[in-house]
Amino acid sequence: xxxxxxxxxAENSYTQEDLADIIGVSRQTINAIExxxxxxxxxxxxxxxxxxxxxxxxxxxxxEN
Amino acid sequence: MMKKKRKKNIYQLAVWTxxxxxxxxxxxxxxxxxxxxxxxxxxLAISVNFANGILMIIxxxxxxxxxxxxxxxxxxxxxxxxxxxxxVVGLSYSLLDTTNLIGFDAEISNLVLFFGxxxxxxxxxxxxxxx
Numbered sequence: 543x544x545x546x547x548x549x550x551x552a553e554n555s556y557t558q559e560d561l562a563d564i565i566g567v568s569r570q571t572i573n574a575i576e577x578x579x580x581x582x583x584x585x586x587x588x589x590x591x592x593x594x595x596x597x598x599x600x601x602x603x604x605x606e607n
Numbered sequence: 608m609m610k611k612k613r614k615k616n617i618y619q620l621a622v623w624t625x626x627x628x629x630x631x632x633x634x635x636x637x638x639x640x641x642x643x644x645x646x647x648x649x650x651l652a653i654s655v656n657f658a659n660g661i662l663m664i665i666x667x668x669x670x671x672x673x674x675x676x677x678x679x680x681x682x683x684x685x686x687x688x689x690x691x692x693x694x695v696v697g698l699s700y701s702l703l704d705t706t707n708l709i710g711f712d713a714e715i716s717n718l719v720l721f722f723g724x725x726x727x728x729x730x731x732x733x734x735x736x737x738x
Contacts, residue, residue: 566609571677574737583676 545602548576550594565589609675616670623663630656677737685729693722 551561551572558576562569565586574580582590582602591598633641634652642648671682697718704713 563609567675568678570734570737571675574677579737580677580680586676 543581543602544578544605545575547572547590547601550596550601551576554594561593564593612673616666616673620663620666620670623659623666627656627659627663630659681730681733681737684733685726688729689722689726692725693718696721 558572
């Protein structure tokens with residue numbers, strides 16, 4: 543799954559640590575999501591979507607390899 | 608909040624793990640070096656060690672349940688590999704002993720050491736995978 547988390551985080555001037563604290567996960571998890579090595583759970587995706595005031599599909603999208 | 612809770616869980620797990628190791632040492636060496644094979648004291652030391660072990664397991668469960676989704680995935684994958692390897696290697700090791708292919712007795716302590724090292728390697732490798 544692809545995502546725009548890194549771009550959104552930069553636009554809102556959050557560090558990975560800030561975002562991790564707000565969402566309630568570790569910094570490593572934010573890093574892994576940004577690098578698209580790990581897909582977040584639905585509750586985490588909803589928290590991210592709520593924070594950036596965007597629908598989930600505007601942040602995360604599926605792309606066939 | 609999450610970090611504070613995590614620190615508390617790690618601290619509790621460390622306390623119960625080290626006290627379990629200490630009570631294990633007392634139960635192992637006490638009968639010979641401290642209380643001269645007194646059966647009541649030996650049974651008491653083993654009971655204390657067992658109870659301590661149960662509390663360590665509860666602390667570990669609490670620690671794992673408090674991890675976030677990625678960390679839990681890393682730990683679960685590591686536990687699955689460790690459990691599988693422990694069963695396979697443990698039984699092969701036991702077979703080597705029962706068929707007299709090795710000249711010494713298969714000790715459970717070697718298997719426990721194997722668990723620990725395997726789990727540590729799995730956690731390190733899995734953590735690197737998601738960096």
